[in-house]
Each structure stands twice: as C-alpha cells, then as structure tokens.
Amino acid sequence: MNRTFRSLFVFRISGLFLALIFFAIGSGDLGYAAGQKIPDTKVSGSKPPLRKLNPNPKRAYEIRMKLENVSDISPADQGGARFATVEGTVQFDVSNAARCGKSRWLAGNVPVISSHEPFRLSAVSATEYVGIVYTDMILDEDYYGRGVCHWQLTDARLALKARDREDDTRFVAGLSAQKLRAGDMQQRYFWKGYYPNFEQGRFADYGIAQLSTVEKSKHDQYFAITLSARAVGP
16 A cells, blocks of 8 residues: 555656646747747747837838849849849847846746848849848837847848749848948858759858858859948938
8 A cells, every 4th residue: 555655656746847847848938049040020939029010110221232243144033033032131139038038937048039020122223132121120118027128130131032932042141230230241152053943952052251262263153242231310
C-alpha cells in the first residue's frame, strides 16, 4: 500500500513539473521572440505584436534605390521590367521591451518586440525607384500595462524579384537606421547568375559589400543596388 501511494505521489509531482515547463515555454504570448528577420508584421512565433500605427506621422525620409550595370540583363518578365516585384520593408524594434513587454518570468528569457511594416516604391525610371518611410510610424504606448513601449526604426530593406514567382531569387539590400538618419548610402553587389532564379530553387541573395575579393575580369558579372536616404519632413 505504501509503495502504491509513493508511486502515485511521484507521478502527480512529475505531472505538475511538466505542466509548469509547458506553461513557461509554450504559452505563445504576443510580442516575444528569440529573434526574427522575417519581412512581415510579426514577432517571433507567429503572432503580430501589439502596436498601433501613427495616423499622422511626420518624420519622413525618402528612400532612393538605383540599379547599376544591369543593361545586359534580359528581362524575364513578359511586361519588360527587369524586376517586376520591388518590395520595401522597414523594421521597428521596441528599445525597452524587457521593461514594458508582457512578463514571462517563468520562461526565463528576455522579450524582443519587433514589427516589419511595408512601404511602397514608385519607379522613376527603369533603374531607379523612390519611396517614403516614417521613423514615427508606430505609436509609443502602454500596450501591456507595464509602461510605455518605445518603438525605434532599425533598418529599411528592399527585395527585388525578376517575376512574381515563389522560386525566383530575392535580391535583398538594406539601409541601417544610422545611415538613413545621416542621409548616407549603402551599396551591395549581386551576381547576375542568380537572375532570374537559382537552379536549386527558392533563394535569397544578400549580395556582397565590395568587389575587391572578385577577380577584376569578372566584375561585369555583378550588378549593384545602391540605397540612399534624405529627410523630407520636420
């Protein structure tokens, strides 16, 4: 009888311990992540963060993208554009997420609250696009009842594809918040061999920062994406 009682006692304690572990790591609360770079309005896991868009943003910056050394690229899209899909995304992170985010002390991890917001780009020419982003796009508010969350723009990114097809290569270039606010520029080089797609399927190419590691005779095998920014608001 004592042996049976001890077995039941151990079983119940073990079950309680497992339940606590499950609650700690599997609750899936809004706004927490170990880190994510998905170009979507989400925070780690699969749920969107608690955030409100500013209905009247004022701190505007113009993002300008220029394509260079693309004249020998034959458009893969029937419409005649070398890149039929041009998408812009700005990433925002909460700078004080550990203090203002929803508490998850049982999980023992530090919350990270991020959001990826799309922005439109318009073609100025066949090799130049322009778009507007706002650094005050998201409102600082008390979303979790633990104090005001302060959103900060982290970077702006562009993704180009030859066609609107899943298996076409995504050519991705970015501009950090520091360079954006300073009105600086960033250039990346991309191998033309990945256009319009990579033979092994879906692929994202983030390019290289310089051609110094590439043989000079092969420089023409690369095209460049240059991003620049300038303030256009107060």
